[in-house]
Amino acid sequence: MSGIEAVKVIVDAEKEAARIVEDAQNKATQIRKGIDSRIQEERQQALDSAKKEAATIVQHAEEEGKVEAANVTKESEKQVQELVTRASASKDAAVNKLVSIILEEK
Amino acid sequence: MSETSMFTEDILSAARAKAQSIISDAEAELQRATQEAKATISKEAGDIIRNAQSEAEAIKRRQVSEARHLSKLHEQGEKNRILLEVLERTRKRVIEATKREATYLPYLTVQIENGIRELGYDTAVIHLNATDLKGINRASIEKDAAKHLGKSVKVEWASEPIETIGGAVISSVDAKTRIVNTLDQKFEALESTLLMEAGKTLFVT
Numbered sequence: 001m002s003g004i005e006a007v008k009v010i011v012d013a014e015k016e017a018a019r020i021v022e023d024a025q026n027k028a029t030q031i032r033k034g035i036d037s038r039i040q041e042e043r044q045q046a047l048d049s050a051k052k053e054a055a056t057i058v059q060h061a062e063e064e065g066k067v068e069a070a071n072v073t074k075e076s077e078k079q080v081q082e083l084v085t086r087a088s089a090s091k092d093a094a095v096n097k098l099v100s101i102i103l104e105e106k
Numbered sequence: 107m108s109e110t111s112m113f114t115e116d117i118l119s120a121a122r123a124k125a126q127s128i129i130s131d132a133e134a135e136l137q138r139a140t141q142e143a144k145a146t147i148s149k150e151a152g153d154i155i156r157n158a159q160s161e162a163e164a165i166k167r168r169q170v171s172e173a174r175h176l177s178k179l180h181e182q183g184e185k186n187r188i189l190l191e192v193l194e195r196t197r198k199r200v201i202e203a204t205k206r207e208a209t210y211l212p213y214l215t216v217q218i219e220n221g222i223r224e225l226g227y228d229t230a231v232i233h234l235n236a237t238d239l240k241g242i243n244r245a246s247i248e249k250d251a252a253k254h255l256g257k258s259v260k261v262e263w264a265s266e267p268i269e270t271i272g273g274a275v276i277s278s279v280d281a282k283t284r285i286v287n288t289l290d291q292k293f294e295a296l297e298s299t300l301l302m303e304a305g306k307t308l309f310v311t
Binding site for chain 2: 043053062070084086
């Protein structure tokens with residue numbers, strides 16, 4: 001190889017080296033540019049999933065609440081019915097008592 | 107291998123190493139940023155779930171609380187209905203009692219005596235309802251009142267009837283002072299006592 005040929009080979013190698021580095025820098029730039037969108041994508045996925053789970057939690061609570069409320073109403077109806085039955089049996093006694101209070105009040 | 111070839115190989119190796127380093131740095135940066143973001147995202151997602159759990163508890167509490175409140179209103183409504191019925195029956199029984207002279211005359215006499223005593227004048231005007239004005243034994247009342255009052259009080263009977271189910275209004279001659287001892291007044295004055303006593307009998311177990 002002549003001296004001129006050797007210089008040409010070296011110049012070509014340096015050009016190739018510069019291209020390799022430039023390619024790498026371009027790729028790095030692309031990677032960095034993608035950081036925000038990748039994070040946004042992951043965030044969106046995580047939040048969508050959390051919102052879906054949250055909606056399920058709330059929906060279950062509404063269903064459970066309805067069942068509990070219905071139980072409370074049913075139990076209360078029973079207690080009110082018992083109260084009415086007991087009170088109805090005491091109406092005459094109550095009337096007698098009130099009549100006495102009115103007529104015996106000085 | 108010639109010296110030139112070795113030299114160019116060194117140049118390319120160095121370039122490849124630098125390229126690798128550049129890409130590794132970028133990937134590390136990506137990794138670091140992603141990890142940091144994951145912590146924030148995880149906290150955001152956790153907040154959403156925790157808020158939902160709090161909301162869920164509040165929803166359940168509210169539904170149960172509303173059911174309890176409505177039940178309480180229903181119970182109170184039933185109690186009121188029964189109390190009003192008892193008060194109405196009491197009123198009817200008292201009205202019936204005014205038709206039985208054996209019960210009513212002593213009662214009316216006491217009310218008139220008390221009124222005269224409270225009025226404190228030598229002359230008292232007695233006002234009765236139309237039924238009592240016609241049917242009641244006024245002489246008996248005057249006689250008993252004179253006996254129990256222990257002093258001589260002139261009793262006059264107003265000719266105009268008053269609107270009441272029973273009892274009497276005792277007034278001064280000029281009508282400026284009036285003692286209201288009617289049954290209507292007693293019902294009104296004793297309402298809270300009547301409701302309380304009826305409640306004790308009806309609802310206290």
